[in-house]
Amino acid sequence: MADYLDIGVVRIQSWLTRTPVLRGRRGASAMISRATEREEIEKALALVEGLAEINEVAGQVDGVVSLQLLTGSKDGIRQVEEAVASHLRQHLPAASLQATYWRGETYLDARTGDPVAERDWPAPVAEWPPGRPCQWCRTWPATEVVGVGDDGQETALCADCLLRNDPRNSGRNTSRRRIPRAERELRKRLGDETAPLPDEFQVLARQGPNDDNTHLATLHADGNAIGKFIRQVRGKQRKSPGTSLNVAQLLDEATWQALVSAVQSVHQGREKLPVIPHLVGGDDVLVSVPVHDGWRFAEELQHSFDQHLQRFSSELATTLPSLSVGLVIHHETTPFSTVVELAESLLGKAKQEHRGDRAALAWQDITNEGPTPTGRPSVPHSALRQQWEALRELAGLTPSTRSRLAQLQRAVRKGEGGATEARDEHVGRRGLHSAVGPFVSGNAMDLLDALGMVRWWSQS
Ligand SMILES: [Zn+2]
The missing domain is CATH 3.30.70.270 (Reverse transcriptase/Diguanylate cyclase domain)
Known part of the structure; x- marks a missing residue:
């Protein structure tokens, strides 16, 4: 049996989108990649040498540190957890973290069962009174006023957003900035x-x-x-x-x-x-x-x-x-x-x-x-594939033709008397059967939904 410890950011998407500013979002992607990249984790593990090593089987996932524990002692495990959590906290001040322990013959075996234990490391709460709120996230108090963006506009930011704004995380200068791992x-x-x-x-x-x-x-x-x-x-x-x-x-x-x-x-x-x-x-x-x-x-x-x-x-x-x-x-x-x-x-x-x-x-x-x-x-992928040519054809109709079809189909959906006949008559008269037919015969995709899908459609 082996013991494993995963420490990761909880609800990573919501932490990522904490700032409405795109510059902050991309900076956050770079911060996450940086915080969980191999060299950084090795540095954190050097503080608890001999107690844990990087779990090679897990593969690299942004926002998650996966370790194999080399110690069974409670105290040792706690030290590892604290070392990694404080490392992550330093790089991602406002992220909520969770530590999960697994046990099994292999990591995958361990992951198919229930975790042995879990511990939350919630994001620190802003002190009260909060003072001036951060102008990006509006969640934490601002700690510094800095120049932001290409025009260097003065902006009050909190500790987390300051890191997002750091040119190494969000700057345009490619030689200095950190590139998010996914990019x-x-x-x-x-x-x-x-x-x-x-x-x-x-x-x-x-x-x-x-x-x-x-x-x-x-x-x-x-x-x-x-x-x-x-x-x-x-x-x-x-x-x-x-x-x-x-x-x-x-x-x-x-x-x-x-x-x-x-x-x-x-x-x-x-x-x-x-x-x-x-x-x-x-x-x-x-x-x-x-x-x-x-x-x-x-x-x-x-x-x-x-x-x-x-x-x-x-x-x-x-x-x-x-x-x-x-x-x-x-x-x-x-x-x-x-x-x-x-x-x-x-x-x-x-x-x-x-x-x-x-x-x-x-x-x-x-x-x-x-x-x-x-x-x-929702649309099954098989239906999307099957109807691809029909969608293409629908997308090729003029906007006014599609808008008229949508109007007729809305009446059908509402169950208005004679609406189905009116639609079919229009389709027949305008010779639209091959484009419309696949979406009016109890298919997985309704005509109105199909028209919504092809509103933005690339024919190339
Ligand atoms: Zn902030």
């Missing part, structure tokens, strides 16, 4: 380590078509039924010890391959990469892309994750996990915390509606539908 890794995998990536939402949105370039799609994806999958594979591996596939690394690799394929599918020779990868690790992805690229990106992400795992299907001989997606369409200025919260809730809905059995996607358009969940059913 670094993505460039490397695309074979271009200096490929320019947009560092602000505006810059990303401007990569859309000239007359319509202020919107983005933010996607939150993660694997379905991963725990069940790992348990099944480990069960098989125990019976036939010859197989040694590392499941954690396999999933990490599938996720990265999926991301790289998705980026390539929408790149189309643009000068900058059309993506901001906020977080990538394990089977988890949070990215933003120009809005017209959102659907292709999502489709390719799910498809390619599947393709990668298929290659190991005979070796794994079990039901393979799939990737579900929450996709939010939003304006470049929509508060990112609102976007991320909605993306997370949509992802949960997609997973729940299909009980994690298959890849699905739930989406919402904040600009046209607002940020409150609409209750639209």
Whole structure:
């Protein structure tokens, strides 16, 4: 039996989006990468030498430190936990941390069971009275007034936001700044380590078509039924010890391959990469892309994750996990915390509606539908693939034709008398059957939803 200790940031997305300012968000990505990168953890472990080492099996995940304990003594374990937590606290002052202990033959065995113990390290609470609030997060008291942004505007910031604003974390000067791990890794995998990536939402949105370039799609994806999958594979591996596939690394690799394929599918020779990868690790992805690229990106992400795992299907001989997606369409200025919260809730809905059995996607358009969940059913990935050509055709209709169709379909949805006949008559008269037909015959996708999806659609 071996003992493991994972210490990580709790609800990493909400810490990341604590500041509405994009500069702060990207700075935070860099801080997280820096805090949990190997060299930094080795430094922290030097203080408790001989008590713990880096858990090589876990793979690198932003915001999580995974260790194998070399001591069984309570006191020793506590020392390790304190050393790592105080290291993380120093780099990420306002993040909430959690320490989790696992025990098992291997790390993966340990992770398939319940943790032995957990301990929370909540973010420190601001002292009362709080004084002047930080102008970025409005949560902590400001401790310093500094110049912010290209024009150096004087801004009062708290300890956490000061680090986000540190030019090494958020600056444009590439020789000095720290690059978030997801950006670094993505460039490397695309074979271009200096490929320019947009560092602000505006810059990303401007990569859309000239007359319509202020919107983005933010996607939150993660694997379905991963725990069940790992348990099944480990069960098989125990019976036939010859197989040694590392499941954690396999999933990490599938996720990265999926991301790289998705980026390539929408790149189309643009000068900058059309993506901001906020977080990538394990089977988890949070990215933003120009809005017209959102659907292709999502489709390719799910498809390619599947393709990668298929290659190991005979070796794994079990039901393979799939990737579900929450996709939010939003304006470049929509508060990112609102976007991320909605993306997370949509992802949960997609997973729940299909009980994690298959890849699905739930989406919402904040600009046209607002940020409150609409209750639209999620779309299975198979249906998205199957209807791809029909969606393309629908997207190719003129905006006024689509708007008329939406009007007719809304009447059908409301159950107005004669609405179905009116719609069908219009479709017949205008010869729209091949574009509309697939969405009016009790299909997985309703016409009104399909019209909403193709509002922003790239035909190339
Ligand atoms: Zn702050």
